[in-house]
Amino acid sequence: MIKPAVAVRGLTKVFPIPFRRTRVVAVRGLNLEVAPGQVYGLLGPNGSGKSTTLKIILGLVSPSSGSTEIFGRDSREVGSREAVGFLPENPYFYKYLTGAETLRFYGKLCGLSGVRLKSRTGELLELVGLQNARDRRLGGYSKGMLQRIGLAQALIQEPKLVVLDEPTAGVDPAGSRDIRDLILDLKRRGITVLLSSHLLAQVQEICDRVGILANGVLVREGRVEDLLAIENQTELILQNATPEVLNDIAALLKKSSARLIEQRQPQTTLERLFLEATKAPAER
Amino acid sequence: MSKSGHSRFSLTRIAALTGNTFTELVRLKVFYFLLIFALLLIGSSIFMAQLSFQQEFQVLKDVSLGAMSIFTSLLAIVATAQLIPHDVEERTIYTILAKPVPRYEYLAGKLGGVLLLLALSVVAMTALFLIALFVRQEMLVGVTLRQTSGLRPEQVQEAVRTLKASAFNVNLFPGIVVIYLKAALLASLTLFVSTFATSNIFTICVMVFIYFIGHLQAMAREYWLQQNSAGWIAKTFLALVALVFPDLQLFNLVDDIVAGTAIPGPLFAQTAVLGCVYISVYFFFAWVVFHGKEL
Amino acid sequence: MIRGALVALLLLAFGAVRVPIESSLAARHRSAYFHETRLGLDLREQIGQLGFLAALSGFRSLVADVIFIQAHVAWERTEWGRVLLLFREATTLQPRSILFWDMAAWHMAWNASVAARHDPSQPNEALRRKAEQEYFALGRDFLVRGIKNNPDRPQLYEALARLEKDKLGDHAAAARLYARAATLPGAPEYAERFAAYELSYAPGHERSAYAALLQLYRRGPRERLPTLLKRLEILEEQLDIPFDQRIPDGAR
Numbered sequence: 001m002i003k004p005a006v007a008v009r010g011l012t013k014v015f016p017i018p019f020r021r022t023r024v025v026a027v028r029g030l031n032l033e034v035a036p037g038q039v040y041g042l043l044g045p046n047g048s049g050k051s052t053t054l055k056i057i058l059g060l061v062s063p064s065s066g067s068t069e070i071f072g073r074d075s076r077e078v079g080s081r082e083a084v085g086f087l088p089e090n091p092y093f094y095k096y097l098t099g100a101e102t103l104r105f106y107g108k109l110c111g112l113s114g115v116r117l118k119s120r121t122g123e124l125l126e127l128v129g130l131q132n133a134r135d136r137r138l139g140g141y142s143k144g145m146l147q148r149i150g151l152a153q154a155l156i157q158e159p160k161l162v163v164l165d166e167p168t169a170g171v172d173p174a175g176s177r178d179i180r181d182l183i184l185d186l187k188r189r190g191i192t193v194l195l196s197s198h199l200l201a202q203v204q205e206i207c208d209r210v211g212i213l214a215n216g217v218l219v220r221e222g223r224v225e226d227l228l229a230i231e232n233q234t235e236l237i238l239q240n241a242t243p244e245v246l247n248d249i250a251a252l253l254k255k256s257s258a259r260l261i262e263q264r265q266p267q268t269t270l271e272r273l274f275l276e277a278t279k280a281p282a283e284r
Numbered sequence: 285m286s287k288s289g290h291s292r293f294s295l296t297r298i299a300a301l302t303g304n305t306f307t308e309l310v311r312l313k314v315f316y317f318l319l320i321f322a323l324l325l326i327g328s329s330i331f332m333a334q335l336s337f338q339q340e341f342q343v344l345k346d347v348s349l350g351a352m353s354i355f356t357s358l359l360a361i362v363a364t365a366q367l368i369p370h371d372v373e374e375r376t377i378y379t380i381l382a383k384p385v386p387r388y389e390y391l392a393g394k395l396g397g398v399l400l401l402l403a404l405s406v407v408a409m410t411a412l413f414l415i416a417l418f419v420r421q422e423m424l425v426g427v428t429l430r431q432t433s434g435l436r437p438e439q440v441q442e443a444v445r446t447l448k449a450s451a452f453n454v455n456l457f458p459g460i461v462v463i464y465l466k467a468a469l470l471a472s473l474t475l476f477v478s479t480f481a482t483s484n485i486f487t488i489c490v491m492v493f494i495y496f497i498g499h500l501q502a503m504a505r506e507y508w509l510q511q512n513s514a515g516w517i518a519k520t521f522l523a524l525v526a527l528v529f530p531d532l533q534l535f536n537l538v539d540d541i542v543a544g545t546a547i548p549g550p551l552f553a554q555t556a557v558l559g560c561v562y563i564s565v566y567f568f569f570a571w572v573v574f575h576g577k578e579l
Numbered sequence: 580m581i582r583g584a585l586v587a588l589l590l591l592a593f594g595a596v597r598v599p600i601e602s603s604l605a606a607r608h609r610s611a612y613f614h615e616t617r618l619g620l621d622l623r624e625q626i627g628q629l630g631f632l633a634a635l636s637g638f639r640s641l642v643a644d645v646i647f648i649q650a651h652v653a654w655e656r657t658e659w660g661r662v663l664l665l666f667r668e669a670t671t672l673q674p675r676s677i678l679f680w681d682m683a684a685w686h687m688a689w690n691a692s693v694a695a696r697h698d699p700s701q702p703n704e705a706l707r708r709k710a711e712q713e714y715f716a717l718g719r720d721f722l723v724r725g726i727k728n729n730p731d732r733p734q735l736y737e738a739l740a741r742l743e744k745d746k747l748g749d750h751a752a753a754a755r756l757y758a759r760a761a762t763l764p765g766a767p768e769y770a771e772r773f774a775a776y777e778l779s780y781a782p783g784h785e786r787s788a789y790a791a792l793l794q795l796y797r798r799g800p801r802e803r804l805p806t807l808l809k810r811l812e813i814l815e816e817q818l819d820i821p822f823d824q825r826i827p828d829g830a831r
Contacts, residue, residue: 111297
């Protein structure tokens with residue numbers, strides 16, 4: 001059996017509130033597994049325990065009970081983070097470092113050095129499209145650029161698992177699409193991705209599997225298609241259908257037990273419209 | 285990537301963190317403010333010394349070494365206090381600790397950056413101090429030569445030699461090393477306080493308090509150890525002060541060195557070892573708190 | 580909570596281990612003449628809150644220097660009471676500065692005493708003499724305390740010797756002090772000679788003075804200075820030394 005990329009077993013996290021006799025239960029009895037190579041989305045409203053779960057997986061917070069593992073190694077071991085890259089929500093890095101210096105710094109923390117570190121830095125700056133900003137200080141980066149340098153930093157040691165906390169929060173649609181493409185690119189290269197988000201449309205597009213958290217409890221979990229499919233309904237999308245064809249279909253339906261619930265013209269999404277309209281003329 | 289086990293201790297990682305902390309601190313406005321203030325004070329000691337009567341060199345040394353002592357101590361506290369809160373606030377700590385970096389290495393890198401900054405500041409200030417002392421000495425040698433013109437050459441030489449002997453004293457170097465150790469001790473203690481403090485203002489306030497009490501700790505200790513007549517409340521209070529606060533007075537040797545007291549080698553070594561023990565123990569305490577801290 | 584208790588316990592344990600070590604290290608520091616200053620509450624009353632804070636935070640010597648300069652200004656204005664107070668503060672803050680003690684004693688025994696002796700506002704001769712004697716005593720007191728703080732250095736013994744011989748006329752005491760100074764590292768070579776000279780002025784010590792001077796004389800031509808030869812001659816006369824044992828005329 002292959003070890004899961006991430007395994008969470010019976011995880012509960014309770015935060016005591018100092019000087020008061022109450023406690024906050026952030027995560028309650030959570031079980032989940034992420035298979036290697038999957039893109040897994042952890043969904044839920046703000047305060048549902050997504051970030052806490054990710055932090056426990058990364059060893060930043062210790063569990064009250066239960067355990068988390070990365071490729072079979074307990075999160076409390078520092079070594080478990082060798083194969084992990086992490087992008088926190090709204091990341092800020094050291095403002096006085098340039099893009100290239102930032103990647104070099106994180107590379108050294110992962111034990112990279114010399115020529116390898118140099119080539120890896122160049123590669124990643126290119127991957128996230130920041131090669132023109134490599135010698136600019138992060139103090140002058142836009143939010144989207146920070147997100148991208150954050151992603152590059154997470155990938156510096158070629159991790160097998162990448163954890164992204166709200167990767168598209170506060171990023172404009174074009175930037176958010178870039179990040180989505182990057183995630184799909186990671187998936188193609190066999191890297192496991194665990195992300196949290198409350199932007200459902202995007203999650204739907206890229207995730208293989210999702211788990212929905214509410215008040216620290218996992219309420220739904222499974223493959224995206226399975227969760228979203230309405231089992232007794234079928235969608236037909238026709239191109240250039242004449243009224244006669246539609247009439248024929250209607251007649252056919254009358255003879256069967258099936259029932260037409262809705263007939264409408266499909267619409268493009270607002271996102272697609274926005275991207276189309278804001279694309280530079282040369283790209284059109 | 286190496287498939288072998290993760291190394292528990294890596295000087296490369298600590299060096300990367302130290303270098304980064306140093307860069308971070310060098311960009312702090314407060315660093316420049318303090319450093320320029322200290323350098324101005326040391327530079328101006330040349331002229332301040334002229335105001336004094338009969339004790340040119342003593343005033344020059346007292347001003348310079350006093351400035352050095354207060355600047356390194358203040359810098360140690362102010363610089364260290366904001367390191368961890370800043371990383372937590374900006375969430376950069378998550379990106380660092382999500383890498384395979386043990387928490388003690390993170391702390392060691394932070395402390396290392398401060399110690400490096402303090403060392404370079406002390407070297408810069410010492411250099412300027414020695415220049416000021418030399419300039420002042422040469423000025424006075426000129427005056428002496430004019431005043432003694434006509435005397436026998438060996439008498440003139442004797443006068444110049446006496447003057448030079450009173451200007452520079454090798455004992456100043458151990459004194460300066462002890463100033464550095466005191467600042468390093470304060471940095472390590474500040475790191476410890478900042479692991480459980482709620483804000484850097486809180487840390488700085490606590491440290492200023494510790495700084496002053498630390499200079500009086502020796503009194504509390506001696507009263508506690510000697511006086512048997514005191515009531516148990518007073519005794520408990522004195523014992524707590526002696527046990528909790530560091531004895532900073534032990535690291536104030538430079539005043540008496542300037543006044544001409546010589547420091548024997550073994551005594552200097554013992555004082556230095558005590559300083560290093562303090563630094564290590566406070567660092568260990570910082571790790572005990574930080575090791576299980578929820579971020 | 581448990582961690583907090585653990586850290587508090589560790590802190591106290593560390594204190595328990597280091598307190599005896601620090602106490603003995605502090606004692607060793609003191610025996611090397613460090614930390615003679617007692618930064619106590621009485622000092623705070625003398626130099627004020629700000630000065631006290633400065634003294635605590637690494638500017639102790641500097642505060643002493645400033646007070647020393649103030650004392651100098653007070654001397655220029657002949658405010659003797661103020662000179663006395665300021666020198667007490669300066670010497671308390673930096674008891675290892677020889678100059679402070681020396682200057683304090685000099686101002687008291689040589690300047691303030693003369694001013695008191697010729698004080699035009701005091702018509703009573705007896706009271707003026709009494710004031711003069713009091714300033715001698717104050718000067719002596721500074722030097723005695725200075726020696727207590729600096730027993731390892733010769734300068735203050737010499738200063739006290741000067742005061743004993745010039746102001747108090749106690750040549751035997753001056754001789755003892757010069758002799759003590761001569762045994763300390765860094766003493767000038769004249770200290771031993773001066774001890775013998777002073778002894779030669781002290782009534783009742785003629786025999787030992789003669790022995791001391793003769794011993795110096797025998798060390799060679801370097802010691803045979805005019806005063807030494809003169810004092811020897813006088814003592815030879817006083818003690819009625821046989822002519823064949825007296826030092827030859829050629830040496831004079």
